[in-house]
Amino acid sequence: MNSLELAWLIRRHGxxxxxxxxxxxxxxxxxxxxxxxxxxxxxxxxxxxxxxxDQRDRFILSKGHAGAAIYAALAEKGFFDRAELxxxxxxxxxxxxxxxxxxxGVDFSTGxxxxxxxxxxxxxxxxxxxxxxxxxxxVCGDGEMNEGSVWEAALFAAxxxxxxxxxxxxxxxxxxxxxxxxxxxxxxxxxxxNAFGFHAxxxxxxxxxxxxxxxxxxxxxxxxxxxxxxLTTKGKGVSFMENDILWHYRFxxxxxxxxxxxxxxxxxxxxxxxxxxxxEGAVNPCxxxxxxxxxGKSNMDINGTFITWGNDLEGARS
Ligand SMILES: Cc1ncc(C[n+]2csc(CCOP(=O)(O)OP(=O)(O)O)c2C)c(N)n1
Ligand SMILES: [Mg+2]
Numbered sequence: 102m103n104s105l106e107l108a109w110l111i112r113r114h115g116x117x118x119x120x121x122x123x124x125x126x127x128x129x130x131x132x133x134x135x136x137x138x139x140x141x142x143x144x145x146x147x148x149x150x151x152x153x154x155d156q157r158d159r160f161i162l163s164k165g166h167a168g169a170a171i172y173a174a175l176a177e178k179g180f181f182d183r184a185e186l187x188x189x190x191x192x193x194x195x196x197x198x199x200x201x202x203x204x205x206g207v208d209f210s211t212g213x214x215x216x217x218x219x220x221x222x223x224x225x226x227x228x229x230x231x232x233x234x235x236x237x238x239x240v241c242g243d244g245e246m247n248e249g250s251v252w253e254a255a256l257f258a259a260x261x262x263x264x265x266x267x268x269x270x271x272x273x274x275x276x277x278x279x280x281x282x283x284x285x286x287x288x289x290x291x292x293x294x295n296a297f298g299f300h301a302x303x304x305x306x307x308x309x310x311x312x313x314x315x316x317x318x319x320x321x322x323x324x325x326x327x328x329x330x331x332l333t334t335k336g337k338g339v340s341f342m343e344n345d346i347l348w349h350y351r352f353x354x355x356x357x358x359x360x361x362x363x364x365x366x367x368x369x370x371x372x373x374x375x376x377x378x379x380x381e382g383a384v385n386p387c388x389x390x391x392x393x394x395x396x397g398k399s400n401m402d403i404n405g406t407f408i409t410w411g412n413d414l415e416g417a418r419s
Contacts, residue, residue: 111138122352130167145158167242215251222254246270247281264323276349299325
């Protein structure tokens, strides 16, 4: 398998998992899918046969609401059975809505935003103190960068010269209810991280070559933590989900949402990969009514009023 195939499978599993569970944050999963695929396929030194191997690279998905993405990657890499993916977000499942270290291959439970970089910095410092060679990779959301604890961790990482620590920011310019710029404008994250003592750079977060290039050259500078600000699109891969805040939380409902998502993914399917759920795509796909098509692009009207339908209004606000 190559990273493009893994990224496609992460998105396809993501559609199925969120569709079946009626939950999860599919826009965030699609946004980070390419980053996670390149990490797991080409960068992370991990071994599914020994998930607790002492010298494995550590990975923390600090934006833990995108747990479906790491679950799909871990299953594809052989950490657990693919069938378990379909229990996601359901009572009793190890694959809780937000990332849980109950699963082999998960180093740190997340979901309460703002903690991953602190934990990762601690792991990186411990590795330095013990003279161990592994690296620590942390993915934060750009909305998550509003959390003050992230910047405290950044100061700490630079102060201790943690060049075995890599922060990747999934910079999709949106958070749960609005654009980052309208919520608490982060300005240039790369400039700020450089000012905090990182070696920071911007890359196209959907371009596997660019991601691989940046992630293979860590540390980017000896003695400094590396930051990769990955420029991404929320909902990347399904046109009606892209850049639409509705899809921060919404799951693909039965009918045209599910069929449309599946068939758009099929139009991008790498030849070497098989769809485990709908080998030929959605057959006789449902089409949205005109009203649905008009509403389906947003959950807010021009006055900022929520106009969602179905059963996920509260979810859209979490
Ligand atoms: C401490 C904390 N506050 C609020 C939330 C609720 N929440 C879940 S996702 C989210 C938005 C995150 O936006 P971003 O970090 O940009 O991630 P994206 O979904 O865009 O990848 C919020 C506020 C949370 N999980 N943790
Ligand atoms: Mg975001």
